[in-house]
Amino acid sequence: MTGVGEVLRERWRLLSLLPGAGRGLLAALLAAHLVTAVATALTAVVTGRLLDRALAGSQVGDVLLPLGAVAALVLAGQCAEIAREPLDLLAARRIVGALRARVRARVAEPEGIAHLGDDAYGTDLARVSESGGWRTRTPGTGAVGQLVLLGRLTGAVLCAAVLAWHAPLLAAWLLAVTLLMRATIRRQWVRLSATWDDHAGDRRRMEYWADTLGEVPAAKEVRLFGLGAWLTDRYRRQAEGWLDVIWRQRRGILRRQWWTFLLALVTGFAALHVPGAALAAGELGHGELVTMVLAAWGVFAVGAMGHEAFDIEYATGAVRAFDRLDRAPTGSAARGGAPAPGAAPHLRFDRVGFRYPGTDRPVLDGLDLTVRPGEVLAVVGRNGAGKTTLIKLLTGLLRPAEGRITLDGADLADFDVASWRRRVTAVFQDFVRYPLTLRENVALGAPEVDAADDAIRRAVEAAGGPGFLDRLPDGLGTLLTREHSGGVDLSGGQWQRIAIARALFALAHGRQVLVLDEPTAHLDVRAEAEFHERVIAAVPGATVILISHRLSAVRRADRIVVLDGGRITESGSHVELMARDGEYAGLYRLQAGRFAADRAEGVST
Structure with missing residues (x-):
């Protein structure tokens, strides 16, 4: 269970977001909340004075002053309430806008992409970015909600001070019990909020099924294969799985409310009985009775769990997620290094090893590879051999776990990554x-x-x-x-x-370096080969790296290397590799045989 100190730190963290609303807006917001708090307590006092003068048979002129004061206070309170709604909304939007801008900057800050593949990182990112529950809840609404709560607490303390002028013990009792009830109810709902946070991954999967059902790129397959009912069922089962936990907790919370209700009933009775008994005993005037009842109601009102309470609980989880993102090591490459070579460099992979987080199998294991300036190099291998990983390492999107990559003999890690990327371009299979x-x-x-x-x-x-x-x-x-x-x-x-x-x-x-990472994988072999030849002819002098699992499409490359088991197992021209009669030759004949059979079948039909 979260301790008092931790709760206070979290609440202070929410308040620290308020400057993101802007000075002018924040000043207006503070003024509106202060007016609301003060008006409640003063209305109780002035209403009592007005009643005393009215019952005393005073002249109309004597009643006008307290009557005008009551009217002014009520009007000020109502105007402040009316102004608060749009101010709260605008402040929340500004705060969440500033926070999400920081999140976007933090996500985009690393030169690499390794952090984006981490599941915990993705869950925190979704938690910060989503709008929680059936009401739009964000860190912005939570920060504003904390200000709303402070305003309500200020109003309750001021009302308790008014009540204490007449009955100090009743004021202390009422304020203490009200805050105790609020803390108890809050503790119960915190468990529910924690459960909501724990199922952020489930909500991400739900959103995926919902998006797949409605997005344009998937529309053809969804309808052709009749996947609509299947996707709907997956969404429903995913939702039922975690909503069942949520509703179980909610029912438990409601069942435990009986003693809170009983305590509220006793406290409310005391708030009415004490001034009523004093009035009956002649110890209290009618105006003072009204003042005490209104002040007691002002104290008692803070015990109600308004929407700001749930905004706060939701936002504390989102802000914790943001702070984890902010502290998370992202493997950012060093900035401000030497500028990359202006001409096509001599590239070398020197015993490079790499494995993805959470896996034991190395994708690359002691890989050695040299790429000469202006060379057309083809990297071939089976699916999953690590061809795309090799390109991600070359472009600085990932960093080697072992070994190093050099440009003209200097470690790639010593160069400014942005400068190096202005020397490289690529076309991926999943281009944007x-x-x-x-x-x-x-x-x-x-x-x-x-x-x-x-x-x-x-x-x-x-x-x-x-x-x-x-x-x-x-x-x-x-x-x-x-x-x-x-x-x-x-x-x-x-x-x-x-x-x-x-x-x-x-x-x-x-x-100076062009990478073609299977952008034409959907084409037939002949069309892919023609495509490669046309592109290579258009970039004379550039270093070209072709990635493909179809060998006949890259046979005209200056050099072909076979990637298998995380290492380069064969290297040479097409003619040299065929003469060696190794893995490349075997795979080439196998693919050529299939291609010939497909052509023969096409001719016969």
Whole structure:
């Protein structure tokens, strides 16, 4: 169970987020809450005075002053309440906006991507980013909720002070019991909030099933395979699994409320009986009775668990997740190193080893590989051999666990990673389809330069062939998404050409190394080979690394290496490897035989 000290630290942590709302807004918010708190206590006092004067048969003029004071206090309290709602909402949005901006910066800060593959990191990231429960709850609403609670506590203390003027023991008793009841109820709901946090991973999986059911990319398979009912069932079972735990706890909380209800009943009776008995004994006037009852009600009201209590409990978990993200080591590569070589460098993997977190099997194990400047190197191997991991290490997205990668003999870790990446470009199998114009999609290959349309057009024509631009309604200004008015949807092959154009544009603006990581895996062997030849011809002098599991598509590479068991097992030209009659030759003949059989079958049909 969380101790008092820990609770106070968490509450202070929430309050520390409030400056994110901005000074002016925060000042207005504090003023609104202070007016609400003070108005409640003063209204109790002034209402009692008004009643005394009215019952004493005073002149109208004598009643007008307390009547005006009551009206002013009620009006001020109501205006403050009305103003608080939009102020609270705006402050919460600003706070959560600032916090999520810090999260985005923290996530994007590392030069590598290893942290994004960590499940605990992903769960914390989802916890900070999600809106909890059936009401929008965020760290922003929690911070504002803590301010709301402080305002309510301030009002309760002021009302207790008014009550203590007439009955100090009753005031102390009422305030203590009310805070005890609130703390007890809070403790019960904290368990529920902790359970909610523990099932953040389940909610992420639920969202995945829901998104898959409704998103456009999966729509064809969902309908073709009749997966709608299956996905709905997976979502339902995932939801029922953790909601059953939540509702079990809620029912338990409600069953344990009987003694809290009894204590509230006794306390409420005392708050009415003590001033009533004093009035009956002639020890108290009617105005003082009203003041005491209103003040007691002001104290008692703080015991109610308003929505701010749940906002706070939700937000403390989200802020804890944010703090873990903020402290988490992310394996960020060193910044500010030496600039990368301007020309295509001599690359070397020197006994490089790597394994992914949570696994015992090394993906790369003592790998040695040299890539000469201007060489066309093909890396082949079975699926899962570590080809893509090798590229991630080369581009600095991952860092070797063992060994080192060198550029012209110097350790890659000693270079500025951003500088090195301005020398490398890549086209991956899962390249991103940005919902931007064609011009912007291509220019992203070298975002640091002021892209001229002529350079973009040359890259597009080299990748897409003559006439590619003519088929688009607005040329380079064509918006490549159906989600916006006037946009168009492209085929997979057309998107592939745009991804290649992006890489060619990058090569024309300082990149010296091109990586093709199976961007054409969906093409047939002949088309893939023709594609490689066309791209290589377009980038003379650049170092090109081809990744493929289809050997016939890379046979014209200057050198081919076979990656197996985390190491390079064979190296040479296609002719040399075939003459060696090793694993490469065996796999090549096997694939060639299948290709010939497929062609024969196609001719016969």
